Every structure is written in C-alpha cells, then in structure tokens.
Amino acid sequence: MNMEETKYLTFALTKGRLAGQTLSLLEEIGITCEEMKDKASRKLVFVNEALKLKFFLAKGPDVPTYVEYGAADIGVVGKDELLEEGRRLYEVLDLGFGKCRMCVCGPAEAKALLTHHEMIRVASKYPVIAKDYFYNKKHQTVDIIKLNGSVELGPIVGLSDVIVDIVETGSTLRENGLEVLEEICPLSARMIVNQVSMQMETERIREIILKLRNQLEA
Numbered sequence: 001m002n003m004e005e006t007k008y009l010t011f012a013l014t015k016g017r018l019a020g021q022t023l024s025l026l027e028e029i030g031i032t033c034e035e036m037k038d039k040a041s042r043k044l045v046f047v048n049e050a051l052k053l054k055f056f057l058a059k060g061p062d063v064p065t066y067v068e069y070g071a072a073d074i075g076v077v078g079k080d081e082l083l084e085e086g087r088r089l090y091e092v093l094d095l096g097f098g099k100c101r102m103c104v105c106g107p108a109e110a111k112a113l114l115t116h117h118e119m120i121r122v123a124s125k126y127p128v129i130a131k132d133y134f135y136n137k138k139h140q141t142v143d144i145i146k147l148n149g150s151v152e153l154g155p156i157v158g159l160s161d162v163i164v165d166i167v168e169t170g171s172t173l174r175e176n177g178l179e180v181l182e183e184i185c186p187l188s189a190r191m192i193v194n195q196v197s198m199q200m201e202t203e204r205i206r207e208i209i210l211k212l213r214n215q216l217e218a
C-alpha cells in the first residue's frame with residue numbers, strides 16, 4: 001500500500017493508571033510514540049508519522065464516546081467504563097491488565113440490608129452498573145446516588161448505606177473500615193474498535209489485534 005495514501009489510525013487511551021501499561025504493551029508489538037514520553041509537553045495529540053498513527057489521552061468515561069463517534073478508531077479502556085457507557089462499538093480484546101472487581105461495599109453490618117429487599121441508598125460513580133445489578137440481578141429497589149470520586153465517603157459520613165465501586169487491592173476499603181459485601185463482576189482493560197473503522201480498515205486493525213493477542217499469550 002502506498003503510505004502517502006494511508007489514512008491515520010487514531011488511538012484513544014485512558015489517562016492515568018492504564019496509560020503506562022497500554023503504552024508498554026503497544027511498544028512490545030512495535031507501536032511506539034516517542035512524542036508521548038515527553039512529560040513536559042502540553043500537546044494533546046501525538047503522531048507517529050512512519051506508522052501513520054495518532055494517539056491521544058482522554059478520561060476513562062470519554063474513551064468509548066470518542067470511539068463510538070469515530071473520532072478514534074481504536075480505544076483502550078476499563079471494562080467498567082464500557083458497562084457504564086453502553087456505547088455501540090466492538091470490544092475486541094481483553095488486555096489482561098488493570099485487573100480489579102466491581103463490588104458492593106460497606107460496613108460489615110450493612111450485609112443484612114442486601115438480603116431482605118430493603119430500600120437502601122447506594123452511592124456510586126457507576127449508576128448504570130449499580131442500577132442494573134440491584135434492579136435486574138437482585139430485584140431490589142434502591143435509591144442510587146451518583147458521586148464523582150472518593151465514593152468510600154458515602155457510608156462513612158452517612159450519605160448512603162453501601163457503595164458500588166472498584167476494588168483493586170482492597171486497601172482503600174480496609175483503611176476506612178469497609179469491606180466487600182458482594183462481587184458484581186471482574187474488570188480489566190479492553191481494546192475497543194469503532195464499527196465503521198473495523199469495516200474500512202479491517203486489515204490494519206486485524207493485524208494489531210493479532211499481534212497484541214500473540215504478545216499477550218507469549
């Protein structure tokens with residue numbers, strides 16, 4: 001293929017914890033972006049001219065949005081954001097890092113509140129996941145309160161009875177006198193692809209998926 005005619009493939013990566021691991025994995029299959037390593041840079045979009053690739057970092061919940069609308073062809077994001085956002089896109093690969101669990105957490109005493117279909121208050125950064133779990137899986141009507149972070153505060157200051165949140169090491173819970181009461185689902189980083197890009201750039205995207213899969217299995 002004539003590289004001059006090749007269009008850029010754009011990656012939307014999740015800022016923060018997942019970014020470093022994503023870049024290392026991409027580097028292992030020869031996809032590098034030197035520009036991105038310059039910590040002092042205020043640039044938002046990074047380019048690898050030789051490979052005709054572009055990269056940008058976005059907040060987790062926004063990654064599926066960029067991919068659904070085709071502003072990015074490929075994304076790397078936590079399964080939690082995919083479940084919460086419910087966007088139309090292809091989830092093509094479990095990248096195996098960023099492993100954690102979505103759980104119902106609270107003080108030990110709150111466990112009883114989960115067994116008798118009581119009307120309780122649930123605080124979460126993930127209202128869609130919380131609602132689906134309580135309404136559709138447990139058939140328990142609850143009051144869901146959306147928070148934007150430090151959700152563990154909910155039961156501590158008396159805003160909610162329990163929380164639905166991500167648990168990785170469990171240390172945030174332990175240090176705040178809370179525990180996992182029920183597990184909702186396991187989570188990890190996923191590669192996602194725009195549905196039109198998958199049809200238009202099948203070969204290039206399939207090659208990336210294949211290389212990543214082989215690298216993950218190695």
Ligand code: PRP
Pocket residue numbers: 125148149150151152165166167168169170171172173
């Ligand atoms: C996440 C999550 C928990 C914590 C879990 O929060 O919401 O608070 O990490 O990790 P642990 O089990 O290893 O302690 P994050 O640090 O992303 O910040 P936030 O609470 O402001 O969302």
